[in-house]
Amino acid sequence: MCGIAGAYRTTDTVRIEQMLDRLTHRGPDGQGVVATDTGVLGHTRLAIIDLEGGRQPMEHDGALICFNGEIYNYRILRDRYLRDQTLETDSDTEVLLRLYRTLGPGFVNLLEGMFAFAILDGDDLFLARDPIGIKPLYLAQRDHTLLFASEIKALALQADQVTTFPPGTWYHSRFGSHAYYEFAQGWPRNGVFETVEQAKNAIRAVLRSAVHKRLLADVPVGVSLSGGLDSSIIALLACAELDHIETFAVGMEGSEDLEAARRMAQYLGTRHYEYVYTRAEMEAVLPDVIYYLESADPALVRSAVPNYFLARLASERVKVILTGEGADELYAGYDYMRALTTPEDLHRELEIAIRELHRTNLQRADRMFMAFGVEGRVPFLDVESIALALSLPPEWKLAAPGEPTKMLLREAFASDLPESIVQRPKQKFSAGAGSMYELARVAEERFDDQTFARERQRLMQRWNYRLPNKEALYYLDTLRAVLPERLIMPEMGMSRSL
Template structure:
């Protein structure tokens, strides 16, 4: 995995361009600690920090084939097959890297090349003959790519901190976008929380020809691939096993050993089983264990470890580890967080690195594509209840929604839960589907923002903005399919794959690979009836059924735990904020940064001195992590860490003398 940077149409000289792109690349050295390089011509500069995984001796970047130069971050897993196909077209290859396959696929198939790629990628490609620059990103946004137009030039980078190295530039929040991020767990479309910085949207490529805005083209959206009619449930189970096995097989292609993350849940356990079957040899597995037994899943992890016989390593996390690493974690994430869960993932990638592994298989996205989230259950319940709103029986299902939460099964509190959900009966089927509840809960952040900034919550405006991102078929989908699209474009893209995924793994130079995000699986499962995935309230039903008897029943049948992490207990001790919180949420710093309301923050912190951490709910937890991380992210934007590169590791240094 790697870090990429680029500059286009810079009104300066080539040497200055080379210096700038080098500094930008230096800011991303953590993503590619093995080597780095730059390409510079009159109008374009590309930078690359490399983590060597495929074709270690060749495959250096930026890669220049004469007609094209690329700075590429990612893996196209089917590169072997594509290479063979291209060879049949008479294409000759100089390396065995997937990088060269990407360039030559573009050379032969042009923009139609992207839909042939099975994998995770972001790249910047300079087409010398046509004098155009292409910026592209994989279907689901596994790999990042940000763009900024600034002072007559376009700047590109895997992480926004690369922009901080530009003389005179400073990242500032766009408060409206920050608020939307708070409501949805992601900004909408190509927005980021920072002014003037965009993201290349997943599944799109952009063409830059000069100073004008780029043309944006979509090569993938959810549900776009035609599918055979759904198989019977039993056939679908068989199909799922086969597809997952093939997705794992492709993701084990690597010239360095591959390890895996084991959470103790069904998703990673299924992948561990398939990895051990495909690989046929012992591999290393990694997990997080919590000092506090309330959060610890090690018994399930150990069960799976002994079942597959992996060489297992665990990173143990306690409250201090969370608060001690939070500054670094937010520096990498570059945006506000909602949970502290990225911290364990950050420490896990460190442990993986220490054990000489660079690539890990991991179980993300199963909850999105197979309906594992509670939002799917909530919608199903509301849909059922709304057909007979007066029914006294239908809402009783609420008791089954969250049996682990005490106030949900308590008969008296049932009345209150019913009241709570009743409020969504009129709105759940609006285009925001399952996000309605998240938005409602997160609206508290409107009160947290500095009142002088004048940010207001307008649900209709938000709906319109989100609607603009919907694929053409959206309105023909079931409510649960719609919810899948929304979960994938908010939580998955804006948090799980980025703040908790790419940034935490690459913080220590580790590449994650996600078999559940093989687009063939996403598309096929999307076409199946909802009931295959959410049967009654049985979540990920088909996955459980398909692997019953193949992995331990205790893991298949374990009660699903809600997200739990020691957030509050890490930041509030005995009713008192820890020094990190004291510092970044102090009245002075709140005033200096001007993002949040002083009075709100003070009141909010006082709340914790009045009750124990067991008495505060999801929302307080989220609010605290959001406020703290938003302050810290801004601190890093204002005080970027100075980084440099070792000249001895520069393996590519191309300067095109003529006007390219």
Template sequence: MCGIFSVFLPDGVVETCLREFAYQASRKQRHRGPDSTGVVAGDDFAIVQERLSIIGLVTGKQPLVSADQNLILAANGEIYNYKELAKLVSNRRGAPYCPRSDSDVILALYEEFGTECASLLWGMFGFIIYNRQTREFFVARDGLGLCSLYHGQGADGRLFVASEMKCVLSPDVTIFPPGCYMTGNALNYKIVEYYKPQWSSLNYLPFDAQELYARLQTSVCYHMNADVPIAAFLSGGLNSSILCYLITRYYKDCAPQTRLKTFTIGMEDSHDLVAARRVAQFLDTDHTEIVFRVDEAIDLLPELIWYLETYDVSTIRAAVPMYILARAARSSGYKVIISGEGANEIFGGYLYFHDAPNEEEFSLETTRRLLDCHLGDGLRANKASLAQSCELRAPFLGSPFVTYAMTINGRDRMPQQLGNSDVKVEKYILRQSFQHCLPEEIIWRQTEQFSDGVGYSYAAEITRYAKQRIAPELLATAAERFPYNTPTDAESYLYRSIFAMEYEGDRRARTGVGAPCPTSSSTRITCSTLC
């Protein structure tokens, strides 16, 4: 994971020192890649990459340039199937091809397949390719938007593309849509959707516990590919516990001398600390517990909102403990972290899914949640970890696993009755698939929001602090100060105020909105309950 930035000038626009301009603009996202900064610039373009070196530590420095010096690539993310793609390129060329890093296959695929290259990639990515000869660019983002990406146009027509909104030096800034590519030049370009999942109409596979286990195991193995040590976030919940189990199995088979490093966080009253300790003991991981206080969380809010580029309440609440976890992991020497994002979206893990009236509504809602995750949990996972120069990987969101899991019948993925009792359990088939792998109390532990699991007093204390800071008369006039997406309570007003100090303008406020709350008939729940 890295940070990328580019600026493309239209004909007639001159920047006296475009290289320096781009270098300075990209500095704001240097936390994403502190290992090195690479710049390639010409008269009408500049491309910058802030590198967090994980694969190809010596050979993978970017921007990468093609053998004929015509194509320039800056990429952010990880391409998990790059070895298979390297073989594809070799076979197509009839000559050996050895990629300099996982990102290098993007350049080779573009040379061979053009714009179709994006649909061949399995991973999380955002990248920019510039063709010196045609003076055109090709920009793409992964299907679920696991890597953040923004674009915007200046008053003089110059076009910006960057991993973070703060680097787009224009009030006209927009989230680059997931699953799309953009091609053209600064004044004449088009955005094309290449990723069009049809999960809601493909829910036909019956549940098979062995198949689900094998598919997730394969996804974990791909996500373990790195030239640096890997750790895991362990909350003691089902998702992270399953992943830690599969990683320990991976190490037994592939690296018997390696012991998994795990991190957990919570307040003194945290359920997560207790549950994670139980899992760590069961799996014999090298475990670190971090206990934090609410006043620490409050102190972090301004800097965290600057990193996150959002004012969404649930995203910010959950980001605080993840930010502290990432800081601990990085200080312990870990750049790559495995985490359990995605399982709740795929398997209906949020408690409101118990209210789904039928399998069709359930499937539609899981599809919506998954495609919107880049606005909430996906954004939080990406930016809170990279704020501490850590890359977070989510095996549940690996492309092949998502495709498989989302084609399982909705009725099988819905909450199921537990034995002969009247109790329904969410993520039932995931629990069944791993019920012999972990302690029973972990397998059947109810899903909790991350911000609840770290301590039930956490959200209440944050809300109390916000009410102390934001007077009722401020809330009464909120619509005058914030006419777009007006905050309706003290906590949302507090976050919006901090956001507005860093990011001015209506367009930037529109990029800072979190994932929408449930809307279908299956989700009879209020936003405050969900968060």
């Protein structure tokens, strides 16, 4: 996990150094800038694999790469496709570069992991991003130069407009853009599972495999444990793989998450750490939260605040942390989904929610953890896990009146988890942490009705954005202090559940 920045059709290293200055939080373990005849690549490194040999940008046979992310199957790919080559490191970065030179752009289809990377090879530029956009990548154009970076703020001084590089896509300067991944394969396949019990067995197996892959690291690994179903499943499966695991929880005094996380940590026997924060601390850190988040979406900011405290806490002990992101989108965990009463409507909504993750919850998770040099990993969003979940009949995910959402997932792990965890209702991160409405109260005190009405009208006319409440204005006003509106509004994701 790192930060990358680069430019194509220029040799100006000063510009890339300026961009990297805004990404140093993503890579505290090293920094490098290398120019070729056709471009410049820059990199800030968070060392996770091959701590000594994985420095970047990395060169092989005249080609240069900068890479952000992790490739979980890189050793399998190395042994299968590069067995006749002598590699200089044990890093996934070198494997990526050599696979590109050996197999061409199509090698991206072989990768299991989360990634955004750039390769300069002679006159050619190659860019790629992981299937659902766990790792960020943004583009900008300045004169005849193409610029790219891990965060919008790195491009803010370089361009007037920024666009998101699409997930599941690669780009080659000679061949153009190619979408290599599409999770929505139409209506769920009939006959994959004859019974719900078969599906539950498959869910357990695919998640066990997903967690196993994401424990790959040469540094300590922890788990974000809110005491909810999703994070408890990840902690359970990680504990089955490792002798010792560290878990982390945050919340306000008396929050439900803290108590539930303590019970789950005791059940699993983890080394558990927690942090209790106050409303005053929330207000104090909000400018930093929004600076790193690069969004003013109310639901996203609310969950980013506890995520910020969690990342800060975890950074004191680990460099890699597993989270429960994605389970709600795969198994219909949000309360608003209860209103979707037909299988067709529910399945359609799940597809949309998954497709938007790279601009909502995945953006929040990446930015908050990287603000403290921690790599967040998301087992539920393994491509096999996504494929399985979307192949299941959506009627199995419909919540019956009076029962919790995600019953299929709950029942899959009911025999392995405490009853109190299995039956605990879904809560948003900010609600479980006890801080969901605190900043909304601050916003009500800060803005009068006239100011809100004026800004709401202006934003609708300028950006076709309907400002939902004073809380959103509070966050947007804070973000505008560090990024211009022209860079914020076109790329800002909107959470589907407030």
